[in-house]
Amino acid sequence: MTIGIEPLHPLYAARLTGVDIRQPIDESTMTEVRAALATYAVCVIGHDQPPTNEEHIAFSARLGPLERGESPKIKGTEVRLPYPEIVDQSNLNDVGEIYADDDRRLAYKRANRLWHTDMSFYEVRATYSLLVGHITPPSGAETEFTDMRAVWEALPQARKAGLEDLIVEHSYWYSRVQGGGPEPTEEERVTRPPARHGLVHLHAPSGRKALYLASHASDIVGMPREEARALISDLMDFAVQPQFVYAHKWRQGDVLIWDNLATMHRATPFDDRNFVRDMRRTTCREKAMETADSLIA
């Protein structure tokens, strides 16, 4: 045993000690990290200095095939972080200044404040997300989690009945609009069709069943829309009760890893007009993709 595990919540979430993702990590230590993730689903590894983008990507690649976004466009629109594996979750524009109030990208970022799991609107789902805190504001901006395995186990038997047979549709556009973004045009909508996933699945790493839900969940196959949305909303409310929630208070240099197949999460507000929050994410997927998916949330 080379790593230390300090639980952060009675049900899940742990701080891992004795691991530094900025240094080479041997395979037996990685096996311990994977085992801790299987059990705790949310793990934090602290560092004095935030890992570089290269260190972040290299470590992430050891937890599964990485999502690669579209290559940055060269003409006119420089991106702040030109790495196809890294999603910029900061409140900074391409020249490193806090976004103007009317910047369209802000509206999309706000959707992160809805409870969700990353990329459930793709057929090939996200497994682990790894978010690195480069600059964190003095207050607010905690990231909140809930453990969907504990939630499933706590759901009364009568409410579980029939749920394991249901198939849920997850739509990128649905959560963008729910989050306050504009309605997509029909042309936009067809570029990103919804994906379907079972409402309940077996979380293979832990062998426990989990509910799989997110702000992207828009419909249930074969159920009238109103009834489906009421059921989704009831289950979401059950899932985010305080006894299931772990709120992560960020420190610069934290690497927070979560399992999207076992948890939901959300961003919380902070004074984003006056303070910089520079967060960067990589995402592992269930299998390697031949072509890049370009929308990430």
Ligand code: OGA
């Ligand atoms: C994400 C996300 C929440 C946060 O990176 O996927 O939802 O607190 N982040 O930034």
Ligand code: MN
């Ligand atoms: Mn997210």
